[in-house]
Amino acid sequence: MKPADLPTDVTQCHALIEELSATVEEQQRVTARLRQQVEVLLKRLYGPRAERIDPAQLVLFGEAMAAAPEQEEEAPPEPETPAPAAKKGHGRKPLPKDLPRQRIVHDVADEEKVCPECGAAKKRIGEEVSEQLEYVPASVFILEHVRPKYACPCCQEHVSVADKPAKVIDKGVPGPGLVAHVLTSKYCDHLPLYRQESMLARHGVALSRKTLCGWVMATAARLEPLVEAMKREVLASAVIHTDDTPVRVRGDDGPFTGRFWVYVGDRAHPYTVYDYTPSRRRDGPAAFLDGYKGYLQADAFGGYDGIYASGDVVEVACWVHARRKFHDARSTDSARAHRMLAWIRQLYDVEKDARKLDAEQRRALRQQRSKPVLEGDGDREGIEQWLIEQQALALPKSPIGEAVNYALNNWTALTRYLDDGILAIDNNAAEQALRGIAIGRKNWLFLGSDRGGRAAAVHFTLIQSAKRHGIDPFAYLRHILLRITTDPPANLRDLLPDRWKAALES
Numbered sequence: 094m095k096p097a098d099l100p101t102d103v104t105q106c107h108a109l110i111e112e113l114s115a116t117v118e119e120q121q122r123v124t125a126r127l128r129q130q131v132e133v134l135l136k137r138l139y140g141p142r143a144e145r146i147d148p149a150q151l152v153l154f155g156e157a158m159a160a161a162p163e164q165e166e167e168a169p170p171e172p173e174t175p176a177p178a179a180k181k182g183h184g185r186k187p188l189p190k191d192l193p194r195q196r197i198v199h200d201v202a203d204e205e206k207v208c209p210e211c212g213a214a215k216k217r218i219g220e221e222v223s224e225q226l227e228y229v230p231a232s233v234f235i236l237e238h239v240r241p242k243y244a245c246p247c248c249q250e251h252v253s254v255a256d257k258p259a260k261v262i263d264k265g266v267p268g269p270g271l272v273a274h275v276l277t278s279k280y281c282d283h284l285p286l287y288r289q290e291s292m293l294a295r296h297g298v299a300l301s302r303k304t305l306c307g308w309v310m311a312t313a314a315r316l317e318p319l320v321e322a323m324k325r326e327v328l329a330s331a332v333i334h335t336d337d338t339p340v341r342v343r344g345d346d347g348p349f350t351g352r353f354w355v356y357v358g359d360r361a362h363p364y365t366v367y368d369y370t371p372s373r374r375r376d377g378p379a380a381f382l383d384g385y386k387g388y389l390q391a392d393a394f395g396g397y398d399g400i401y402a403s404g405d406v407v408e409v410a411c412w413v414h415a416r417r418k419f420h421d422a423r424s425t426d427s428a429r430a431h432r433m434l435a436w437i438r439q440l441y442d443v444e445k446d447a448r449k450l451d452a453e454q455r456r457a458l459r460q461q462r463s464k465p466v467l468e469g470d471g472d473r474e475g476i477e478q479w480l481i482e483q484q485a486l487a488l489p490k491s492p493i494g495e496a497v498n499y500a501l502n503n504w505t506a507l508t509r510y511l512d513d514g515i516l517a518i519d520n521n522a523a524e525q526a527l528r529g530i531a532i533g534r535k536n537w538l539f540l541g542s543d544r545g546g547r548a549a550a551v552h553f554t555l556i557q558s559a560k561r562h563g564i565d566p567f568a569y570l571r572h573i574l575l576r577i578t579t580d581p582p583a584n585l586r587d588l589l590p591d592r593w594k595a596a597l598e599s
Contacts, residue, residue, distance in 0.1 A: 102473055104439060105435055105436065105439060108435035108436070108438040108439050108442075109431060109432065109434075109435035111435070111438060112431050112434040112435045112438060113431055116423055116427075116431065188224055188226060195227075231274070231296075232296070233271070233293065233296045233297075233298050236268055238257070238258050240254050240255045240257070241254070241255075242254045259575055259578045259579050260578075261312065261315075261574045261575065261578065262307075262308055262311050262312070263311075265308070265311075267308060269570075269571045269572075269574040269575050270571050272308055272312055272570075272571075272574055273567050273568075273570035273571035273574060274567060275289060275305055275308060275309070276309065276312065276552050276556070276570055277556065277566050277567045277570060279309070279533075279537075279552075280529075280533070280549065280552040280553055280556050281529070281556045281560075281566050283529075283532050283533035283535075283536045283537070284536070285536055285537040286302040286305045286306060286309075286537075287302050289302075289305060290302045290305065306541070306545075309545075309548055309552070310544065310545075310548050312552075312574065313547070313548035313549075313551040313552060314548075315574075315577060315578065316551055316552075316555060316573070316574075316577060317551055318577070318582070318585060319555070319573065319577060319585060319588055319589075320366065320550075320551050320554045320555065322585055322586060322589065323364040323366050323554060323558060323589065324356075324366050324381075326358060326362040326364050326589070327356050327357075327358035327362055327364050327366050328382070328384065328385050329358075329361075329362055330358040330359040330361065330362045330387060331359055331361070331387045331388060331515055332359045332387060332388040332389075332390060332409070332515055332516060332517075333356050333357065333358065333359070333382075333385070333387065333388070333389055333390070334355075334356070334357040334390045334391070334517075334520055334522040334523040334526075335354065335355060335356050335357070335378065335389060335390070335391045335520075335523055336354070336355055336391065336392065336520060336523035336524055336526075336527055337352045337353065337354045337355070337373065337394075337527075338352070338353050338527045338530055338531060338534075339351070339352060339373075340352065340353055340530070340534060340539070340540055340546070341534075341538065341539035341540070342371065342539060342540045342541075342542070342543065342545075342546060343539055343540065343541055343542065344542070344543075348539065349371070350372075350373075351369060351370065351371045351372070351540065351543070351546050352369070352370050352371075352372065352373050352377065353367055353368070353369055353527070353530050353546070353549075353550065353553070354367065354368040354369075354370065354377060354378060354381065355367050355368075355523050355526045355527055356368070356381065356382075356523075357522045357523050357526055359515070363558075363561060363562065363591060364554075364558045364561075364589070364590075365526050365554065365557045365558050365561055366554050366558075367549075367550040367551075367553040367554045367557070368381050368550055369543070369546035369547050369549065369550040371543050371546070373396065374396065375395075375396030375397070375398075375399055375400075377396075378396060378397065378400065379396075379399060379400055382400055382406065385405070385406060386405040386406065387406065387407070388406075388407050388409050388509075388513070388515075388516060389401075389406045389407065389408060389409065390409040390410075390411065390516070390517065390520050390523070391408075391409075391410075391411070391520060391523070392410075392411055392414050392520065393410065393414065393499065393502070393503050393506075407509070408505075408506040408509070409506055409509050409510060409516055410503045410506035410507040410509070411507075411519045411520035411521075412437060412440065412441075412507060412518050412519045413519040413520065413521060413524070414499075414519075414520070415437070415496075415499060415500050415503070415507060416434065416437045418492070418495060418496035418499050418500075419433045419434055419437070419493075419496045420434065421492055421496075422491075422492035422493040422495075422496050425491065425492050425493065426487075426491070426492065426493040429483060429487070429493050430493060430496070432479070433476070433479075433496070433500075436466055436476050436479075439463075439466050440463055440466060440467075440518065441518070443458065443459060443462045443463045443466075444518050446458065447459065447514075450514075451514070452513070452514030452515045453514055454514070455514035456511070456512065456513060456514035457514075459510070459511045459514075460511060463511060464511055467508055467511070476500075477504065480497050480500055480501050480504075481501070483497050484497050484498065484501060526557060529553070529557065530553065555569070555570065555573075555590075556570075558590050559590045561590070562590045562591050562594050563594075564590055564593070564594055569590060569593065572593070573588045573593070576588055
C-alpha cells in the first residue's frame with residue numbers, strides 16, 4: 094500500500110491495521126497448512142517407507158539424559174513465584190439438577206462395620222457422593238389401547254365400547270412419539286431415512302424407508318395448516334429476512350436443482366417459514382410475498398426486482414454480501430480491498446454498541462457514527478465518494494471492479510438501514526436459518542421429488558420455529574401431532590410455538 098493510499102483518520106487506521114492483521118494471520122495459517130501438505134507429499138514420493146530413527150540420534154538423547162542430573166545440581170534454585178490465580182470459566186460444569194437420579198449405595202462388608210480394637214459396632218457418620226453421567230439407549234415399545242365392551246346380560250344387545258383413540262397416521266401403527274422422533278432425526282439431526290431404518294432394525298422393528306417416507310408425507314399434509322398460520326404471521330412483519338439455497342431433486346427426466354427459500358419474521362412475529370420451488374424463478378418469492386407491505390432484506394437477486402417495483406415492498410441490502418466481494422479481492426488488489434474492509438469494520442463496530450439500544454436510539458447512533466463513515470464528514474472521505482473514484486480506475490471485470498460496482502449499484506439499499514432502527518445491517522438472520530439445510534444436504538444428498546421438497550419445507554418450518562423459541566423440537570412435534578388431529582380449527586393458533594411454550598410454562 095502506497096503512503097498516499099493510507100487513511101488519515103485515526104479510527105480508520107486502527108480498523109485498517111486490524112483487517113491487515115487478520116489477513117496476515119489467515120495467510121500464515123494457509124501457508125503452514127500448504128507447507129505441511131507439501132512435506133507429506135514429498136515424503137511419500139522420496140522418503141523411506143518405514144518411519145525409522147537414526148541410531149546416532151539416540152546417542153545424542155542418551156548424552157543429554159546423562160548430563161541432565163549434573164545440570165540440575167549446578168543450577169541455582171529458582172525464586173519462589175506466587176501460584177497463578179485460578180482461571181474462570183474452565184473445568185467441568187456441574188451436572189443438571191433436574192435430570193432424574195438413581196441412587197446406588199456401595200456399602201462396606203459387615204466385618205468392616207466392627208471396630209478391630211474394642212469390637213464395638215461402628216456408627217455411620219456421613220457419606221461420600223460422586224456423580225456419574227449415564228445414558229440409556231432409546232427404546233421402542235408397544236401401546237395397547239384396550240377398550241372394554243359392555244352389553245346387556247339379558248337381551249345380549251346394546252353393546253357399548255369407547256371410541257378409538259386418535260391416530261397420527263390414519264390406519265397406521267406409529268404413535269406420536271415415534272413419528273416425532275423420525276421427523277426430528279431427519280430434519281433437525283440430519284439423519285436420512287435409510288439410517289433410521291437400520292437404527293430401528295437394531296431394536297427388532299422392521300420398518301422400510303418407504304414406510305417412513307409415507308409417514309413424513311402424511312404428517313406434512315396434516316401439519317400444513319399450522320405452517321400456513323405461521324406464514325400469515327410472518328407476512329404481518331414490518332421486516333422480513335429472506336434467502337435461498339439450492340438442493341438436488343430426483344425428477345422423472347433426471348436430477349435437477351430445486352430451491353429452499355426461508356422467510357424470517359420480525360420480533361413481533363417470531364416464526365421462520367420455509368418454502369420449496371422447483372427452480373429459482375421469480376414467481377416463487379412473488380407468490381409467497383403476494384400482498385406483503387414492508388421491508389424485505391435480501392441479497393441482490395434480480396428475481397426480487399418485480400416485488401420492489403410495486404412500491405409496497407422496500408429493498409434492504411446486506412453488507413455481508415458486499416464485504417464478501419472485497420474480501421475475495423484481497424489477493425489481486427490488497428490495498429484497495431483492505432481499505433474498504435477497514436471501513437466496513439467501522440460500521441460493524443457501531444452495530445456492537447447498537448444491539449443493546451431500542452429502535453429509535455439505534456437509528457440516532459447510526460446517524461451519528463455510521464453515516465459519516467458512509468457519506469463522509471467535512472475533510473474526511475467517506476465510502477461513497479471513494480467507491481465513485483475507484484469505479485473510474487478499476488477494471489470492470491476485475492475482482493475489485495466487480496466489488497466496487499456491486500456496492501454502488503446497491504448503494505441505496507445498503508444505506509437504508511441508517512433511517513430505521515428496526516432494520517439490521519446484514520441478512521445474517523436468513524443465512525443462519527439455512528445452515529441446517531446445508532448440513533443436512535450433505536447427508537441425504539437429494540430430494541426424492543417436488544412433493545418431498547414441499548413436505549421438507551413444512552417440517553423445517555416447525556422445527557426451526559421451535560428452536561427459535563428454545564423449545565425441544567421432539568417434544569413440540571409429539572404434542573401437536575395429536576392436538577392438530579383432535580382440536581377444532583379455531584384452536585390452531587394455540588399450537589404456534591410461542592403460544593404453546595407460554596401455555597406450558599403457565
